[in-house]
Amino acid sequence: MSIFDQTKEKKVLSPQTFAHVVLRTNDIKPLRDFYVSFLGGRIAHENEFAAFITYDQEHHRIALLEVPNTKPRANTSCGLEHIAYSFSTLTDLLLAYRQRRSIGIEPFWCVNHGPTTSIYYKDPDGNAIETQVDNFATAEEADVFMKSKYFEENAIGVDFDPEEMIRRIEQGEKEDDLKKRTVKLKHVDGNTEHESWVGLTGLKPNRGDGQVQKPRTP
Structure with missing residues (x-):
């Protein structure tokens, strides 16, 4: 039997990797310059109507x-919500944030999702970009949390x-501690009810109220 006859499997063969994203625009030059700067990348090829940008071994x-x-x-239209890029450490994520700020690229949302610590930006056309750690x-630990x-x-x-x-990093706090999201739990001590923060997998909310967030849009 040929390998190509294996069509009765319940699961389609998964790709090896996610390769690239293609965006359309009505003004390519500002978008090209933005992504080269944003990604610390280089132009692999370009002409008057297309630009191909890379930052690693992929073409x-x-x-x-x-x-x-x-x-x-x-x-309000359907379609792509955002593109996401990962960093290996929280320090790298924040260094890239600082480097982008120095060239005028500011985030519009910084949030600890639980599975990731994320910083969001938008490109000149308004497309959202997530950078995360x-x-x-x-992945197994993240999966357990996402089912909690x-x-x-x-x-x-x-x-x-x-x-x-x-x-806090410069003062010596560990990245693992900074990435721990906290939740507010109520507990009773005698006849008195208290609220306390318990570390899970993210940060203590800077607002201090622990309220559920709604996703932000560019």
Whole structure:
């Protein structure tokens, strides 16, 4: 039997990796310059209507196409919500944040989702970009958390201040501790009810109220 006759499997063969994203635009040059700067990347190839950008061993990670009469992005339309890029450490995530700030690229949302600590940006066309670091050492641990009642109660996360995070790292706090999201639990001591923060997998909310967040849009 040929390997190509194996069509009765319940599960389709998964890809080896996610290769690239292609965005269309009505003004390619600002978008090209943004992504080269944002990703610390380089142009693999470009012409008057297309640009192929990479930042690693892949021939391109993002491609841009200038298409005439393309309309501006509408937040109310269906389609792609955001692109996400991962860093290996919290320090790297925050260093890239600082480097982007130095060239005028500011985030619009900084949030600890639980599975990840994430910083969101938008490109010149309004497309959202997430930069993140995993909060768990393994995918299995993240999977357990995502099936927990804590994630069910707040699957969006809690906001954090990246400058405060940098200050705490510089003072010697461990990354694993900074990535621990906390939840407010009620407990009774005698006849008195108290509220306390219990570390799980994210940060103590900088707002101090622990309220469930709604996703932010560019």
